[in-house]
Amino acid sequence: MTIPEAFEDQEIFVTGASGFVGKALIEKLLRSCPKLGRIYVLMRPKKGHTIEERLQLQWETRLYERLRREQPDARSKLVAIAGDVEQLGLGIGNADLERLRNVNIVYHSAASVRFDDALSTAILLNTRGTHELVKLALEWPKLKAFVHVSTTYSNPGVLEVEERVYPPLADWRTTIKLAETYDTEILDIFNLKYGNFQPNTYTFTKSLAEQVVNEYRDRLPIFIFRPSIVVSTIEEPMPGWADNFNGPTGLLVACGVGILRSQNCDPNIVADFVPADIVARTLITSVYKFMGESKTRAKDSDLYVVNCATANISPITMGEVIEIGKTFIRKNPFEKTLWLPGGGMTTCPVLHFVRFCTMHLLMAIVVDTLLRLYNEKPFLIKLQRRIFAAFSALQVFAMTEWHFQNDNFRALHDVVPVNEVSTFGFMQHANINYTEFFQHGIRGAKEFLLKESPESSSAARIRVKIFYVLDFLCRGIVYSFLLRLIFRFLVRLW
Numbered sequence: 342m343t344i345p346e347a348f349e350d351q352e353i354f355v356t357g358a359s360g361f362v363g364k365a366l367i368e369k370l371l372r373s374c375p376k377l378g379r380i381y382v383l384m385r386p387k388k389g390h391t392i393e394e395r396l397q398l399q400w401e402t403r404l405y406e407r408l409r410r411e412q413p414d415a416r417s418k419l420v421a422i423a424g425d426v427e428q429l430g431l432g433i434g435n436a437d438l439e440r441l442r443n444v445n446i447v448y449h450s451a452a453s454v455r456f457d458d459a460l461s462t463a464i465l466l467n468t469r470g471t472h473e474l475v476k477l478a479l480e481w482p483k484l485k486a487f488v489h490v491s492t493t494y495s496n497p498g499v500l501e502v503e504e505r506v507y508p509p510l511a512d513w514r515t516t517i518k519l520a521e522t523y524d525t526e527i528l529d530i531f532n533l534k535y536g537n538f539q540p541n542t543y544t545f546t547k548s549l550a551e552q553v554v555n556e557y558r559d560r561l562p563i564f565i566f567r568p569s570i571v572v573s574t575i576e577e578p579m580p581g582w583a584d585n586f587n588g589p590t591g592l593l594v595a596c597g598v599g600i601l602r603s604q605n606c607d608p609n610i611v612a613d614f615v616p617a618d619i620v621a622r623t624l625i626t627s628v629y630k631f632m633g634e635s636k637t638r639a640k641d642s643d644l645y646v647v648n649c650a651t652a653n654i655s656p657i658t659m660g661e662v663i664e665i666g667k668t669f670i671r672k673n674p675f676e677k678t679l680w681l682p683g684g685g686m687t688t689c690p691v692l693h694f695v696r697f698c699t700m701h702l703l704m705a706i707v708v709d710t711l712l713r714l715y716n717e718k719p720f721l722i723k724l725q726r727r728i729f730a731a732f733s734a735l736q737v738f739a740m741t742e743w744h745f746q747n748d749n750f751r752a753l754h755d756v757v758p759v760n761e762v763s764t765f766g767f768m769q770h771a772n773i774n775y776t777e778f779f780q781h782g783i784r785g786a787k788e789f790l791l792k793e794s795p796e797s798s799s800a801a802r803i804r805v806k807i808f809y810v811l812d813f814l815c816r817g818i819v820y821s822f823l824l825r826l827i828f829r830f831l832v833r834l835w
Contacts, residue, residue: 343758344629344765348374351485354444356426356474357451358382359395361571361584362490362620364404366448368578369621371415372408373764379418381441383451385425385432392421403789407578426451426470427462431477444481446628449474450490452550454587456541456734460528464520467546468513472553478561485635486628487563493613493650493745495548495567497540497737502745504646506555506565510537513549513556540737555644562635564645566627568620569652569745573782575616575770580778581785582617589614589659593666593779594786599680599808600704600721601728603696606739608660608686613652613745616778619767623649626753626765633756647753650745655773659739660686665779673783674805676793679721680704681808688740699819701725 353370357363359382367380384392399405400416408415422441425432433441453466471489478487496507519528519535528535532542539545554563573583573590583590589612595601627647638645663686670682687693702725709719732739754768762769784795 342633344625344761345374345376347629347632348446348625349376350378351445352378352381352443352483353446353448354381354383354422354441355448355450356383356431356470357449357490359384359399360450360452360454361587361617362450362568362624363448364399364584365574365582365617365621366450366624367419368404368408369618369625371418372412372578374625375412375415377418378445379420381420381422381444383422383424383426383431383433385423392423396421404578404582404584426473427465429473431470431473433477438477441477442481443483444478445483445485447474447478447484447487448490448624449488452490452543452547454543456543457730458542459525460532460536460542460545461520461523461525463542463546464516464549467543468549468553469517469520471550472513472517475553475557475561475563478563479557485562486631487561488624488628489550489554489563489565490624491551491565491567492544492547493567493569493648493743494544494738495551497544497741497743498537500741500743502648502743504648504746504749506551506644506646507548509552510539510545510548511535513552516549541734558644559640562631564627564631564647566624566647566649567745568649569613569615571617571620572614573616573785574618575773575778575781577618581781581783581788583782583785583789586786586790589662589666589779590782590786590790592663593670593783594675594790595728596663596666596684597670597675597682597783598678599682600701600724602684602700602704603693604684604686604732604739605688605690605693605736606659606686607688607742608658608663610659610740610742611652611656612659612662613650613743614657615649615651616770619651619770620649622765622767623647623750623753626757629765630753630756645749647749648745648747649750650747652745653747654751654768654771655775657775661775662779665776666783669776669780669783671805673780673787673797674801675787675791676798676801677791678801678804678808679708681805681812683812697729701728 355363358367384395386392387395396419422433422437453463478484493502496502499507536545551565554565557563570588572588573581586594667683674682705721705725708721712719754766757766787793788795
């Protein structure tokens with residue numbers, strides 16, 4: 342049976358459909374499995390838009406352009422379901438629950454990926470939300486596969502991460518009860534102690550969600566899919582597509598516009614990135630493999646876990662990422678550049694703090710002062726405060742290298758029929774050209790995130806040349822001042 346045939350007439354329920362992974366997955370399912378039944382997507386009204394309006398707006402984005410051109414009737418297979426992962430029963434009404442009884446496949450990718458969320462918020466979204474969906478799925482008699490989308494960083498204390506569930510950091514039932522009982526401030530006081538000193542609430546609550554899934558493995562056809570850091574697409578539906586600033590995309594954009602000059606990061610760390618379209622493909626092939634093996638799988642077998650990680654297939658260091666970005670951005674700069682694109686990494690926190698004060702805060706004060714003089718709204722100091730907070734939350738990830746075992750992930754390529762490798766395979770991209778990949782990623786950031794033309798205007802290129810001269814002059818003045826201070830200090834000593 343081919344992969345499209347396996348998905349023929351199947352009804353699929355997707356949470357997190359408006360997220361990065363959810364969008365890529367839905368587009369790939371509709372385009373590559375055209376005979377599937379329906380895709381139900383859980384959505385809530387937002388920013389004055391109803392769920393139908395939100396779904397239509399998503400359908401009209403560039404991501405779905407190829408799908409709209411090749412299969413214009415595919416929109417009719419998308420059905421919005423009103424609900425909220427943070428609510429009990431996911432907030433789904435009785436009529437919609439009845440429609441979902443025929444669901445065959447579940448993709449649970451909804452989660453709060455903010456590392457600075459309050460503990461109670463993260464618990465209700467990431468842990469209780471998983472439990473609520475699991476309880477609903479128990480009532481769906483035709484269910485064949487339930488995919489819980491987790492993260493390879495759900496156990497950050499383990500540096501050699503295997504494709505298995507690790508011992509719990511806390512009891513998930515007790516943790517949910519605490520979030521339902523106590524207010525946010527009280528839980529935040531005990532956050533580090535209760536969370537076993539996890540780096541953030543995201544990894545802690547995703548780890549607990551895996552415990553929920555593991556407990557129901559005997560009652561549901563369920564497994565865990567763990568992507569690493571999801572980045573822009575490598576091939577389809579177009580190279581370079583992204584819808585957020587997470588991971589290296591945000592890093593390169595911040596360096597590119599000149600507001601990030603220093604990072605407290607180890608440049609020799611091998612980073613683990615996986616393109617969004619590879620995640621979408623393997624989410625589909627993992628279900629294909631799981632359903633195909635359902636009859637031979639023992640009831641008491643361990644939970645099936647897939648580490649969707651690529652560092653041991655196509656390694657690249659953080660230092661190499663930054664160098665590729667700096668080289669290309671200076672040739673193809675952003676229109677909103679505020680200073681010369683650049684920046685550097687250091688493992689010394691003291692040096693980083695000095696750089697942050699001199700290169701980040703000082704520049705922010707100057708720019709915001711000029712904006713006030715021109716009666717414009719200042720923004721850079723506030724933005725630098727947010728950057729500092731964000732990088733503080735990511736500190737452990739910037740200084741630690743994990744190794745993810747991925748035998749189950751690699752095996753997904755082997756189950757793809759030979760004539761479908763170009764559509765659902767991924768090992769053909771093993772020898773990825775990272776220079777070309779991140780160039781597409783930067784063009785994608787310009788087009789999809791900053792709403793600029795993928796190619797720079799002549800004004801942007803001239804502006805960068807001016808900034809290059811100003812940067813050289815400013816560095817000369819600062820270094821001359823420092824040398825003068827050192828000279829005076831030495832003269833006094835003598």
